[in-house]
Amino acid sequence: MMLRVLLYETPDDPHMNLAFEEALPRAVGCGLSPATLRLWRNRRAVVIGYFQRAEEEVNLEEAERLGVAVVRRFTGGGAAYHDLGNINYAISLPAKGQVGETVDFIFSELIRAPVEALRSLGLEASVQNVNDIVVENRKVSGTAATISWRATFFHGAMLVSADLSALASVLKVPLKKLIDKGVSSVKYRVTNISSIRPGITVNQVAEALASSFARVLGYDGVKYDVPTSEELEIAETLYYHKYRERAWNLERAPHRDFREAEEEVKRICRA
Numbered sequence: 001m002m003l004r005v006l007l008y009e010t011p012d013d014p015h016m017n018l019a020f021e022e023a024l025p026r027a028v029g030c031g032l033s034p035a036t037l038r039l040w041r042n043r044r045a046v047v048i049g050y051f052q053r054a055e056e057e058v059n060l061e062e063a064e065r066l067g068v069a070v071v072r073r074f075t076g077g078g079a080a081y082h083d084l085g086n087i088n089y090a091i092s093l094p095a096k097g098q099v100g101e102t103v104d105f106i107f108s109e110l111i112r113a114p115v116e117a118l119r120s121l122g123l124e125a126s127v128q129n130v131n132d133i134v135v136e137n138r139k140v141s142g143t144a145a146t147i148s149w150r151a152t153f154f155h156g157a158m159l160v161s162a163d164l165s166a167l168a169s170v171l172k173v174p175l176k177k178l179i180d181k182g183v184s185s186v187k188y189r190v191t192n193i194s195s196i197r198p199g200i201t202v203n204q205v206a207e208a209l210a211s212s213f214a215r216v217l218g219y220d221g222v223k224y225d226v227p228t229s230e231e232l233e234i235a236e237t238l239y240y241h242k243y244r245e246r247a248w249n250l251e252r253a254p255h256r257d258f259r260e261a262e263e264e265v266k267r268i269c270r271a
Contacts, residue, residue: 002223003214004033007206009040011084014069016235017042019243020227021155022074023235025092029151030269032230037213037222038090039206042082045069046170047157049077049144054250056172063170072249075155077131077144079171085162085192087206089114090155091213095147102152106145107131109216110154114141117212121204123197133158138191158209160202161194230268237264 010016027033057079118125123135133141143156194200210222241261242248
């Protein structure tokens with residue numbers, strides 16, 4: 001059996017990219033789609049976690065000056081800077097077993113895939129702080145996960161050749177984090193893979209990720225595919241009713257719901 005892989009992306013519209021990110025586990029969870037790995041990029045964006053406040057995590061004036069969009073994702077965790085020097089990976093699987101077992105599976109098994117992908121490229125990668133991937137004591141990828149809509153979802157952003165100066169300009173880091181880690185700015189806590197292994201490309205890392213996820217999940221290989229009409233319909237619904245809304249990206253409180261989007265997605269899943 002082959003693992004389905006999508007390269008679908010809308011780099012110039014990070015709001016649609018994030019809408020499609022949520023559409024996949026919804027489609028997988030309701031049986032419209034098989035297990036799917038997505039590899040994709042944003043041109044320039046900061047993606048904040050579900051529970052974060054944009055003004056506490058992002059220098060909003062600097063982001064606007066640099067043309068960096070601020071978009072909220074549906075999973076928790078910290079803020080991440082995206083540009084075309086990143087490769088973002090997301091795996092959606094039908095949920096199985098108890099929640100506790102699934103969480104263990106995510107952070108003992110699924111996180112192995114990006115780690116082993118980097119090792120296959122000659123990089124000594126390891127996991128720190130449960131969900132960070134580091135090489136030579138520098139963070140190259142953060143990850144997040146959720147168990148929602150009868151799906152297990154795990155994703156991350158890998159720094160390959162990103163603009164770390166822009167990253168340091170637009171992301172805020174609490175003083176405690178800087179003191180704890182003994183560093184003076186965001187860019188010294190992270191690094192690009194290409195800084196450790198010059199010449200490596202986003203495409204090489206993407207191919208390694210696809211092969212590694214297939215291997216870790218027990219597939220024979222990968223099969224590249226395109227989105228289904230149902231996946232795109234769910235994404236468009238989430239985009240128009242949620243991800244393009246200021247209330248979701250910048251103003252929402254964690255308890256705020258987007259009922260119209262929920263009802264429409266349920267209708268698509270039942271169709």
